[in-house]
Amino acid sequence: MHITRDGRFERTDIWREGKWLDLWSVVHFLTGASIGLFAPFFSLGTPATVVIVFLLLTGYEMWEKIVAIEEAPTNRVMDVVVGMASFLPTYLLLIPRLSDTSFILVSGFVITANIVMSVFGWVASQKAAALEQRLRERYERRRARLRARKLERSLGQP
Numbered sequence: 001m002h003i004t005r006d007g008r009f010e011r012t013d014i015w016r017e018g019k020w021l022d023l024w025s026v027v028h029f030l031t032g033a034s035i036g037l038f039a040p041f042f043s044l045g046t047p048a049t050v051v052i053v054f055l056l057l058t059g060y061e062m063w064e065k066i067v068a069i070e071e072a073p074t075n076r077v078m079d080v081v082v083g084m085a086s087f088l089p090t091y092l093l094l095i096p097r098l099s100d101t102s103f104i105l106v107s108g109f110v111i112t113a114n115i116v117m118s119v120f121g122w123v124a125s126q127k128a129a130a131l132e133q134r135l136r137e138r139y140e141r142r143r144a145r146l147r148a149r150k151l152e153r154s155l156g157q158p
Contacts, residue, residue, distance in 0.1 A: 015124040019072045024121060025082050030114035032057070032083035036090025037107045049091065057083040 015023050035056070039049050061076045071079075098106060 013124060013128060015121050015128070017071050018075060020074050020078050021082070022075065023117075025078065027114065027117045027121060028057075028079045028082045029086045030110055030117060032086035033090045033110050034107075034114050035083075036087040037095065037103070037110060039087075039091050040095055046092070050088070053087050053091075054080070054084060057087075 017024070032053075035053055039053065042049070044052065057080045061079055064071065065076070094106070095103075
């Protein structure tokens with residue numbers, strides 16, 4: 001991770017935001033599957049459930065924009081697409097075929113994987129934010145020293 005010449009912080013870790021897909025796409029995939037596993041319990045019917053899930057996934061992306069989580073617009077769209085791409089087959093195809101025992105095992109695995117991936121991503125993002133702050137402070141100190149040297153030279157002082 002580093003600060004570019006124009007002062008932008010550039011992440012290089014595996015959790016950095018991608019233009020289309022990134023490691024967060026796995027979290028969105030698991031979230032769509034998690035929702036698909038439990039949506040039948042609400043008994044809203046397929047059309048209503050699909051619309052509500054689409055609105056929830058889209059609303060989450062809008063919330064990310066409001067709280068200033070930086071992402072490419074293409075990545076925001078793909079987050080919704082990936083979530084729906086896992087929700088639909090889970091809800092329409094997988095759930096009707098699962099026994100109670102299989103449902104418990106599959107939902108336990110999917111939810112656990114979703115939580116673990118989300119926590120790892122969140123921790124990595126927090127570390128990146130702290131690193132960015134330290135790099136910015138160092139960058140500003142160096143910039144101030146360079147300005148001071150330049151001013152000293154222009155005034156003819158050693």
